[in-house]
Amino acid sequence: MTIPLRLPPAEMRRLGHRAADLVVEHLSTQRTQPVGGPPDPELLAGLFDSRLPDAPTDPVDVLEEVVRDVLATIVRTDHPRFLAYVPGPSNYVGAVADFVAAGLNVFAGQGLVAPGPAVMERITVDWLRQLCGLPDGAGGLFVSGGTMATLIAVHAARVHHGAGAVYVSAHTHRSIRRGLGFLGIDDARVRVVPLDHRYRMEVHELRTMLATDRRAGVPPLCVVATAGTTGTGAVDPLDELAEVCAENGAWLHVDGAYGAAAVLSEQHRHLLAGLGRADSVALDPHKWWFQPYEAGCVLVRDVSLLEAAFAMEAEYLRETRADDVPLNFYDLGPQLTRSFRALKMWMSMRTFGLDAFRRAVDHGIGLVEHAEQMLRTSPGWEIVTPAQLAVLTFRPARSGLPPDAVDGLTRRIAAATLRDGRVLVTTTELDGRPVLRLCATHPETSRADIEQAIDVLDELAAANASDSPEAATR
Ligand SMILES: Cc1ncc(COP(=O)(O)O)c(C=O)c1O
Known part of the structure; x- marks a missing residue:
């Protein structure tokens, strides 16, 4: 008897092996392939022509169709000669971790439902905390990417401080400017601090803007600094910004989505001096820490502030509040149902080693x-x-x-x-x-x-x- 929506074990293996072969082939022949090209209008037109599939199809045939018609169109952001944007060089172990997390459909929202994964996420986040030089007591969670990491931090800052002005620079990532609107922080509350000749946030101008706002009765909410701007790789002067924020009672958030990865480099870590003084940091392991997409991480200096901003009580979640469970990650961010993103970072760090x-x-x-x-x-x-x-x-x-x-x-x-x-x-x-x-x-x-x-x-x-x-x- 066939079970609905379940392939027989041999078929699952056949499909899984073909998928593994596909990824291995992709990774090992990449260099001989083009990085990408403009879309082929005919191929795309054919794709648009798909009908709702009432009848079943052999799963390996479905995969072959995807390879031929869909995946053939992509620009390979993980190609060694993709030198645009911030490239996405992933790693096979991370991809397998995603497969396993999805295959077991780990629900990484609740400590009671998935205690081992909760401990592992906590440990992995703590590794990143240590690397960034944040003190004990800092913590966070894995999220979809850098933008989400920053928005979560800004929301926590707002719950802690109350409404106020947000200071960004002209080179703050656009997704963050857009996201502030999504948080309900409209342009009237956003100040764009000018850049110095190295395209870094100009500290003196920031001081002046903070003072002007204060005189007008507008308190600061948060300064969004960038450690590694997308445009030039510049790092805002984090140490000086930390001073200014401390003097003015402003939260310092550092968007390290791309550049904070360089804390790993003995030689270049000094460029990020001051990172450990931030109130929050956004990281993006799916960029320069070589993870498959959908691996961002937010760290907050006082993790209880994330809880203050996001903890959720619901009658149908009561049993998961047992005392001896490690952590409910749904209390630290906006997602209740969430996948086990920490696994890819953890497995690849364990497999390859930090060196x-x-x-x-x-x-x-x-x-x-x-x-x-x-x-x-x-x-x-x-x-x-x-x-x-x-x-x-x-x-x-x-x-x-x-x-x-x-x-x-x-x-x-x-x-x-x-x-x-x-x-x-x-x-x-x-x-x-x-x-x-x-x-x-x-x-x-x-x-x-x-x-x-x-x-x-x-x-x-x-x-x-x-x-x-x-x-x-x-
Ligand atoms: C500095 C910086 N911040 C934020 C982002 C946005 O990150 P994500 O696309 O993961 O949301 C990027 C993406 O390139 C970035 O370079």
């Missing part, structure tokens, strides 16, 4: 420093901001061209990398002008990949020198 993570982070920084050296010695390029926490910005050097022509070329080069597929580099804007931005965090990216990337950029710069449509074939 492997340390070397991988240092490797990324070294790659971008190498790119900077190469571009500095090449007459075709101009460095705009130097290598900082694995981010570098630059543009084509064309002394004979007016700035808007250089800007047009900059954008054409980035667009051409997507069509080309050998490497992916995108742009950001600094002082109103586009710049090429390279971010290298993949442990398998080699110096030769970086050299190839620069050769490709040289080639695409030459092919796209003119803005005529015929030039843009590559």
Whole structure:
């Protein structure tokens, strides 16, 4: 007799083995594959044509269809030559952990229902706390990503302090600006602190803005600093900001979604000095700590403030409040039902050991420093901001061209990398002008990949020198 929605064991294994083969193949042949390309409109049109599937289909056939029609369209953000955004180099152990957590459908909201996972999440969060230099008594939880981590922290700050103004910089991640609106903090309560010449929050300006607000009767709620901006990799002056926040009774939140991962680096940790003084920190293990997506983490200096903001009583949850259970994570964040995200971080840290993570982070920084050296010695390029926490910005050097022509070329080069597929580099804007931005965090990216990337950029710069449509074939 067939059981509804259950495959026989042999079929489960057949499907599971095919899925494992698919991932192993993806990871071991990546280098020979293109990074990605523009979407194929015909393929997508075919996908839109799907009908509601009333009848069953062989599961391996379904998976093959997904591989052929769906996964073939993706830009590989985990490719060693994906040098755009913040890359997503994942790891196989983390992916298996996600599979296991989903396969057993671990409900990681309640200590009584999943005590072992609750202890493990607590331990893993504590490892991250120690790495960030936060004191005992700090704690937090795994969440979907960096944005959510920051919004949870800002909400905890608001419950603790009451309403007030939030201070960000022009280089605070846009998802946070958007998220403040989602928390009901409208633009009238958000102050954008100017940047210094290194694109860091200008401390003096912050002091002035805090004083002006105070005179107007607006108390501070929170300062959102960034440890590793997405645009340039700059780290706001955390130590000085901690002083200013202490003097003004403001909560200091540090968005370390991308850059705080560098606490692992003996050599570069000093760049994050002051991180341990924050009231809260957002981390994003799905960026530079090599986890599959949906692994963010929020740490709060006094974890009881998370509980004050999120603890939930409900008559149908009463039995889970037994005294001897480790922790109800639903009391620390907005999710009741939540998956066992800590498992991927825990399993991969245990499997590879922290030293492997340390070397991988240092490797990324070294790659971008190498790119900077190469571009500095090449007459075709101009460095705009130097290598900082694995981010570098630059543009084509064309002394004979007016700035808007250089800007047009900059954008054409980035667009051409997507069509080309050998490497992916995108742009950001600094002082109103586009710049090429390279971010290298993949442990398998080699110096030769970086050299190839620069050769490709040289080639695409030459092919796209003119803005005529015929030039843009590559
Ligand atoms: C500095 C910084 N903060 C926040 C985010 C948003 O993180 P997530 O996309 O995980 O929500 C990013 C993403 O790139 C980031 O670089």
